[in-house]
Amino acid sequence: MRYKRLGTSDLEVSVVGLGTWAIGGDFWGSVDDRRSIETIQRAIDCGINLIDTAPAYGNGHAERIVGEAIKGRRDKVIIATKCGIVREGPRFIRNLKPESIRKEIDESLKRLGVDVIDLYQIHWPDKNTPLEDTVNELVKLRQAGKFRYLGVSNFDRKLMEEITSMTEVVSLQPQYSLLERGIEKDVLPFCQERGIGILTYGSLGAGILTGKFKEKPKFEQGDNRDKFYPFFREPLWSKAMQLVDVLREIAEEVGKPVAHVAINWVNQQDGVTTALVGVKTPAQAEQNAGAGEWELSQEQLERIEAAYKKIFGSEDMN
Ligand SMILES: NC(=O)c1ccc[n+]([C@@H]2O[C@H](COP(=O)([O-])OP(=O)(O)OC[C@H]3O[C@@H](n4cnc5c(N)ncnc54)[C@H](OP(=O)(O)O)[C@@H]3O)[C@@H](O)[C@H]2O)c1
DSSP: OOEEEOTTSSOEEESEEEEOTGGGSSSBSOOOHHHHHHHHHHHHHTTOOEEEOOTTTTTTHHHHHHHHHTTTOGGGOEEEEEESEEEETTEEEEOOOHHHHHHHHHHHHHHHTOSSEEEEEEOSOOTTSOHHHHHHHHHHHHHTTSEEEEEEESOOHHHHHHHHTTSOOOEEEOBOBTTBOGGGTTHHHHHHHHTOEEEEBSTTGGGGGGTOOSSOOOOOTTBOHHHHOGGGSTTHHHHHHHHHHHHHHHHHHHTOOHHHHHHHHHHTSTTOOEEEEEOSSHHHHHHHHGGGGOOOOHHHHHHHHHHHHHHHTTOOOO
């Protein structure tokens, strides 16, 4: 496994990180908690040290499962969680009001069973709360020792400029993959210029970039991934399938899984620190960790780029 320094922090994070949205259990279909714990532990055994979670994933459930899984292994992991999305039944409500964050962080610490959160991220912007109020509260919470470093997620360039003029931010967590390249225009260059780390989400295009879907999947009840990620609908689906054929060709050449090609493409883009990859089983965790053992050649990267341009033209997939 390769490790990189996260932005200006002193955190050395694995280039493949573990995403826990699915193991929250209420958005990606059914999951088994015992298996989720084994999955997290297998990931750690395979060298993954960055675990990304959030109170929003199963309304605290993912954090509780992470807490269980890391008992006795706290020193081996970097825990990244978030604030600002509060669940009301199935709804995801944005709330970055200071009193809400104060409550959220104490609940996260308790569920995770840790004294301090390594990376605390603003999950989504909240236009109903002045950013300055949120930042002032977060600075107090950091000074109180509740978390070590501040990160953000889903911020555009303007918001990045705003928040970095108020306080230090070590990382941004955007959606980024071969199916969603929107950050390349101005967010990624801004982060590179400022030395802000990038943790990508949706790195496998919700599973599409593993090459396992040969036709459009019909997800079981409760698996809502296609409501968050648009790639399962036309015209994106057919284009994604064409691109997967190219990834498959390279995977066969190097004798590795297709998922590795997708993960390594993300990780080898300038400015990216870690590809977060969501998992449901120990086997997936182990397979994905293997991507951290090798890299695509320059020729393979160029072949993917040429195929991407041919398939998607200059339009991006937003
Ligand atoms: N900040 C944000 O707003 C935000 C938003 C989304 C996600 N995230 C974070 O980023 C993480 C990663 O994104 P994501 O989970 O949404 O999407 P993703 O990583 O693109 O896809 C994850 C899904 O792909 C499938 N998969 C993973 N590895 C596989 C393998 N080796 N072989 C076959 N299938 C495999 C699994 O589902 P199946 O087995 O059911 O197909 C898994 O749940 C999340 O878990 C979360 O921590 C953050």
